[in-house]
Amino acid sequence: MYRLLSILFLCLFIRCTTNTEVDIIVYNAKVYTADSAFSVVEAFAVKNGMFIDVGKSNEILKRYSAKEIIDAEGKAIFPGFYDSHAHTFLYADLLQQVNLNGSKSITEIVQRLQEYHAKNPEKKWLVGGGWDQNLWEDSSFPTKDSLDKYFPDIPVYLSRIDYHAAVVNSKALHIAQLDSAHQVEGGLIATDSVGNPNGILIDNATALVSRFIPEAVGNELLQHLRQTQDSLFSVGLTSIVDAGLDRNQLDILQKFYAVDSLKIRNYAMLRAEPHNIDRYLRDGVFQSDRLTIRSIKLMADGALGSRGACLLDMYSDTAMTGFLLHAQEEFDRSLKRLASTNYQVCIHAIGDSANRVILDLYGKHLGENNKRRWRIEHAQIVDSADIEKFKRYNVIPSIQPTHATSDMYWAADRLGHERLKNAYAYRKLLDQYGKVAIGSDFPVEHFNPLYGFHAAVARVDKEGFPSGGFQMDQALTREEALRAMTIWAAYACFQEKNRGSIEKGKDADFVILDKDIMTIPLDELRDTKTRRTVIAGESVFVRTDKAEPSQN
Secondary structure (H helix, E strand, O other): OHHHHHHHHHHHHHHHHOOEEEEEEEEOOEEEOOOOOOOEEOEEEEEOOEEEEEEOHHHHHHHEEEEEEEEOOOOEEEEOEEEEEEOHHHHHHHOOOEEOOOOOOHHHHHHHHHHHHHHOOOOOOEEEEEEOHHHOOOOOOOOOHHHHOOOOOOOEEEEEOOOOEEEEOHHHHHHOOOOOOOOEOOEEEEEOOOOOEEEEEEEHHHHHHHOOOOOOOHHHHHHHHHHHHHHHHOOOEEEEEEEEEOHHHHHHHHHHHHOOOOOOEEEEEEEOOHHHHHHHOOOOOEEOOOEEEEEEEEEOOOOOOOOOOOOOOOOOOOOOOOOOOOOHHHHHHHHHHHHOOOOEEEEEEOOHHHHHHHHHHHHHHHOOOOOOOOEEEEOOEOOOOOOOHHHHOOOEEEEOHHHHHHHOOOHHHHHOHHHHOOEOOHHHHHHHHOOOEEOOOOOOOOOOHHHHHHHHHHOOOOOOOOOOOOOHHHOOOHHHHHHHOOHHHHHOOOOOOOOOOOOOOOEOOEEEEOOOOOOOOHHHHHHOOEEEEEEOOEEEEEOOOOOOOOOO
């Protein structure tokens, strides 16, 4: 009996003094958990891809032993960053095309095209994106004449930075059989003085030509998407919202994720047209560990920079109001249909007229106090009479702060100073709904989430312009901005119980930065680097001494 009691006592002692085995321990850190209390802790333990404990370093090290122990050396750690509005296929395409971002003139565009064509003579089309005529001394739109002189025999298609307009050459127009102009619902084929297409296509008209551009497929496409993924990992992104993919693209993603070919978490929106909603509802919601398809993306209007945003009154610099991309009656019918399903609805609305139309239709079909979490993507210009509807109808504002600091140079030209007060009004939107979700809209803007964080709290560009900030009364606090790119972003995708904060039982997605973005001077935010990005306990990016990505 004595021997048996001794053995039992020894077993109990060993059990009480032996650490629990986990996969990862991270300690000696400043961990911003983004939990409801916005707690800051020192350490956490990860097992089977989940956080199983958080607390003080000595307590975590005492309770657990691990295969991998990371001394964070006092660095700041955050939940994995979540981009609430992005376009991975567009960015993957742009990486293989002519990057026209920052070009200062049509002459510079031609030079970049010539250099690219010389290096890639096998390309059957010259495709590029990122031009912005607002940055040019002559802010007029380019035309096909600027391209035909240098590229008479190869089709050219160049997307404007907002992807709501494009300039093409005569060869591309000929391939698309656009030898004469005609009406396009929700779009415009611009014409010259005698009524012939001048090469500028706006909104729905762009598809008349873009559908002829050869697309990457199979392993080539996978390689491009992985290249995009690596870029996102290098800046701390662990989750994204793919804001509008067609059925074919979603099928491709499902195949890639089914065999673990992609690792970033993707909340993919199904892009649809109001008149064919039923066609996209047959398959129902799709949910896996890394890929979710449960939302429908519709487009209400175009963009401010290309004057396609639908405004209540005339543009200040042009005798037009923009336009809805579809008739209001079509949106009404489709939202009535979607309200009877479990799909989330996310609608692109830039102009104050588009926002009014969509908010009123949301209210009509959902009523007040609903739990549907329908979203408005951008909510860029909202009339003061409509701002309270975000609260009344429980509509999530999905915003992109870098749009404010990119557009601020010319937005007053489009809107006038009085109406500009209703634009990029992130504080007003947050005060109404209580949450906002922050995204980048890449490749329209840079994919680095810290650029959006900087724009949200400082309201200045990379050079610190303007002094004192642009409409600083609409700035967010650092805590609000961090929540908007972590836990609130997850909430906007019905994922707040699984990710978005560093808490027990949640996915172990986190990022280690080389500076503490919650305390450093504002002018250091954009220079902050990611040291490590982790998804489900796996380090998908580690910065080396040469600051090159390391894929594990």
